[in-house]
Amino acid sequence: MASRAMRRSGAATTISILFLVIWLIAAAFPFLWTLWGSFKVQADFFSLADWKNALTGRFTEAQTGSPFTLDGYEGAWVQEEFWRNALNTLIVVVCVVAISLTFGTLGGYALARSGKRYAFVLLMVALLFRAMPHITLVSGYLLPFFEWGIWGALPTTIIVLVAINQPFTLWMLHSFFLNIPKDLDESAMVDGCTRFGAFRRVIVPVMWPGVITTGLFSFLLAYNDFAVTAVLLSQQNQTMVPRIAAFLGSTQNEGNVMFAVASVVSATVPLFLLVLFFQRQIVSGLTAGAVKG
């Protein structure tokens, strides 16, 4: 199968393939191991005596009568009500993606069509904002949010994540709109459309590939965020990621680290599906930003 590559140079290709295999194991094995281990009890997941216990589930069988158990999942989802956090994550992610894309398409379109110097300056400022560590911004929000009584609510976190997301969204959609020919919307304006009319009738129908790609990255930012959600959400509004961190603080002592393991696996599943279905868009998105500048 690999004959064409093989012919080019033997030793170098072998090394390269060997290296690739090692990398793939390093990339995939931790997730597979944790997935497998999430169906065990803690004595097997962390096996002091013999690591093979994690494979065979010796203690799991002794404690539950079967080599696989859903105890971790039950403890996390039912007892600790992890579903509430999953629901919060769903709300935050859907809102952040929708608002980010609405703001971002309008702004990105304007930046791509302006041609003025200040548009370029604005892009540079956005890049500067992109460099700000999120936790430093959060330390700016916390006191005013306390004072205004909006700390802890989901909408506050949503709008903060939208704002933090804007620099990246603007950059990506700006470079995407640059690739849509100017003639398209300009001829619509010659025909009597306003700028906004042209945007709505001509640009909106053809912008979806770029919007979907950008949306994927907005999703990832909102879903994966820890700094903002951990500090700005009250306990009952917590999303999944800060909740997992909280599990470690409280339940590790109670010997229920398996709750954290089960919730980690649960929170990884949507990401896994995302890569499965949108791999091409993710790859093209990361490269569009870089190659086209």
Place this chain on the structure above:
Amino acid sequence: MPNSTFLKFIGPSLLAMILFIALPIVSVVVQSLHVEHEQILVEVENCVPLAGCTTVTQVDNAATQALRDEQPLGRFVGLSTYLDRNHLAADAVSLAWRASDGIGDFLGRVMNLPFYKALAFTLAYTAVVTPLCLLLGLVIALGVNALPKVLKGPTIFVTLLPMIVTPLIGALVLYWMLDSRGILGTALVNLTGDPDLSLRASGTLTWLTLFAYGIWHSAPMAFIVFYAGLQSVPEETMEAAVLDGASRFERVRYVVVPHLMPLVVFVTLIQLMDNFRVLEPVVAFNSQAVATSLSFAVYNDLRGGDVPLFGSAAATSLLTIIGIGILVTPVAIRSWRDFKRRHGH
């Protein structure tokens, strides 16, 4: 596009960025110049029958709360938060300078101060992870590029996982395996024959595993960008290099790498920004005693105690922003020049 139309289109986005990125930076500056009000103390005479009276000093909770509610920002202290022991520690550093015999001893003393400890790890993390993730990304990209077409898709899928998965989750998954009772932790003990070797006990090991996490997490991003760049390596140059008898390594060194150079600058810029803000792995590895970062210091000020230390967090935040500015400026200037050249101005 007329200015007014431009403003209408960019308005919502610009407003969001001004309100939640630009203004918070101003807020950080103001907060860093203030510090929480101290507790108000009152002297209370405590009389016990037959034993007589004693005067004790107590905290007047009501008055303290009232003052704090009235002035939530606290009292103005100027730059003194920056210079205190938890930040730049001017006194402690000059003391260490006078007391130490040699630069090594001085650095050792300074590294015990909280801010410098966090700064040292953050810089080391950025300095190690950034170049190694570029290198690993390039090697993976070259490997995947040489694969037959059917294998490319699945390989890219697996390669993306460490980057896509939530940083906190990725770090936890590795941490559990590296735990002294986890599969890697046990393997490490067996390999070295040292039963006391564990993440908790060894600072060096903690640093190394955090670096390894960073490279593991960041390499896919470099990979994807380089892989895309490889698709446009000029065919003629490559063939000419082959005809000239260039080895595989020489072809990579003299044809591929120069072609990818603008992408290298781009990835470096993004990686410097992202690595300097490292936070999640420190939280996941629970490693703040031996390896802590500037972001973690801010996080800990805000969430660690009963009362958030706004002044202290803000001072560390501002120092972090200055740090990232110094780090990113040379690369940003370089990529700006590239950008201008490519757009023919």
